[in-house]
Amino acid sequence: MTVDTALKADHDLEPLESSQGTLLIGQSVANPPTWTNVLAHYSPEVRARLRTQSCSAVLLVEVGSGKGKRLFALCFGQGHHAIEDDAIQRGFGLRVVLNSVSRSQLRTLDSASLDTTVMQRRVQASRDTDLSAFDLDANRNLLRLASGTPKMDDFAKALAGKDALHLRAAFDPSKLSEMCEKALNLFQATDYKKDFAFIDHVQPVADRALTDRLDALAFKDLEAMVDGNVSDLHLAIPDVLTPEANLEIGYFGNGLPSGPKMAYGELAIEDYVDELRKGSFTQIANMAEIKRSHEVRVITDGEGDRDHKRRLYTCFVHEVTLHKDIFVLFDGQWFLISRDYHAEIEDAYKVLLKPAFRASTTAKNEREFIAELGPEHHLLSMDQTKVSPKGAAGANLEPCDFLSRSKQLIHLKDGHASAPLSHLWNQGLVAAEAFVSDEVFRKGFRAAAKKREKKFTKNGFAKLLPDGRSKLIPSEFAVVFGVMRHLYVSSGTLGLPFFSKVALGAVAERITRMGFSVELHLIEKR
Known part of the structure; x- marks a missing residue:
């Protein structure tokens, strides 16, 4: 360089x-x-x-x-x-901090969960605190930034780092090179492996030829979306924003429409793809052109603010498989999922994956699929039924989308819709927690089931649920996540994005601890 x-x-x-x-x-x-x-x-x-x-x-x-x-x-x-x-050098500041600060001397942690809606989280302590107090799910979240007090104060009194390194230190201008050399040595050290080895679950890819190939695969998926096909490629601002940063943005660059720009209230792959269609997408030869010219800018009076912009490439979030390895793109950097971590997640995923109650559907979306399943004799539709736990009159939780005669609590989601799959996992978790812990919710669930039996001329479902006198036995029930998905073009198989599997595993573990069994059913969208 x-x-x-x-x-x-x-x-x-x-x-x-x-x-x-x-x-x-x-x-x-x-x-x-x-x-x-x-x-x-x-x-x-x-x-x-x-x-x-x-x-x-x-x-x-x-x-x-x-x-x-x-x-x-x-x-x-x-x-x-x-x-x-x-x-x-991506992750330079973070690595220096983790090699310098012990787990008991942390002050701030930023993390991101990589789903179709990226959830970013900052936890800041008022004093040096142990890692366990930050409630970081090391298997689910990508650690982005850390700050704390170094074990030794010969370099700095306090450190914070992401890509850049920020430090508070007594500064001698004549020893600038020595300070930089010490920072480089701390970056290259491996002390972090003692308390923060989990960051190696996702390892930055430094090979330029490999990143170019991964970029080509991502661009191919973008081309497919412009042609009207589906992909898990999406966009997210990779920084923790202040609550007041509620700005309108626009898309700028070669091949995008010129003139006054459409202003959008959020960053979304659907809007970006629409802009590509309205422009001249054929002018965009590859991902290198997007890297070079495409930007997201704050919009004022139809014009982009050149002082408030960022490269659009840094907002891509994507996952590709190459030679059986999983790679994830986030914040302009490709990461390789370590094979041990990948194997661990895959093993847990395979335990949850069961033969689907419906192998395939021609329904275009979740709403059509629910209508398609409605007449099934062994299923009672509970879709859009709202039940509130005790003390939360306006909570309006949906117990499930369908209750089956075999005591399955089925939650459905179109896996290619804009809402993230993590919403589905959390819906099942919250409903299970209310079902197992709240008698008011259980009574409301049973009452709603009776109303649905009358509406759809079915019977025998409400009595499957506790009536207030009988005790709930969670092991008799299964929480089923039904996900509609298109086949992967490359493999011709059904599956989920890697980080959706990670999030599912974390939720399934919590539901299982309550006594329920958990199943994943993948339904092919034809």
Whole structure:
């Protein structure tokens, strides 16, 4: 990596003579803040009186020699926006923190669960705290950021890291290179394996030829979506956003529609694909073109704000299988799922997978499939039945979509719809918890079943449920997750995305502890 390739082509920073490294600086022009547009309605003078501007600096320092030479970028102000995304060592800051901080000295953890809706979570303690207090599901969540107090204070008093490393330390400008060398040594250490070995479940892919091949597979799935086919490819902002960051965004780049932009209230693959269809998708040759030119920008009056943007590629979330290995794309980085971790999840998944109560369906969606199953003699539709537990009158939980004569509590989901499968898993979990622990919910469930028996002219279902005098025996019931899915094109088989299997395993374990059995039924969408 060189100074020239480390910075974006349009960085607009100017070089300044420096006694060490390469220093580049930038100063923005003073302009009224955007929020003065509101105040100007009441006081026109406000736009002339208020100004805001920012400054940037990047100091690039080479450390080491020969093949071990690395380039460090020390960023000040808005300088980090000038760094080329591909030049960043992903996970550098996180690895330094985990090699420096013991499990009992953590202050903040950020994690992400990778589903069709990415759930990001930040837990922050008021003082140094043990890992166990953060309630991190190491098998389900990707650890993104950590902060805490180092075991030794010869490097820093406090550390926080994701890709970048942030530190609080007494700084001697004459020892800058030594500090960078120490940070590099901490990155290369393996101390993290003692308390944080689970981060190796997902390992960054560094091989450029392999990432290019994975990008080609992801682009092929994007092409399929533009053609109207289904894929598990989706979009998510890979950062924890502040609650007030409720902005409208638009899609920009080669092959996308020009002129005033459609403003969207959220990032969604469906909207992006619609924009590709309205534009000239044939101009986009490959994923490299999307990496180069496609951006998500904040929209103001139909125009994109060039100061508030990010590469769209960093928002892709996808999973592909290559040579029996599972790879996941998140935050612009491909990760390899370790084979031991993959085998562990697959073994648990196979235990749950059972022959489906309906092998296939021509229904286009969940609603049509529920209508198709309604006449079945052995099933009672409980779809859209709302029952509330004690003390939660407005909870309106759905006990299940269907109750079977063999005491199956069946929950259904179209596995290719926009709602994530994790919603289905959690629906089954919450309903099971209410069923086993709340007598008011059980009575409500039985009463709702009686009403449905009358509605559909069926009988014998309500008596399968506890009546208030009889005791619930969870082992007599099975929680069944029925998922409608298209066959995978590559293998011709039915399956689930890897991280959906991870989430299912965690939920199934909790339901099983209550005494219920848990089954997964995959129904082919024809």
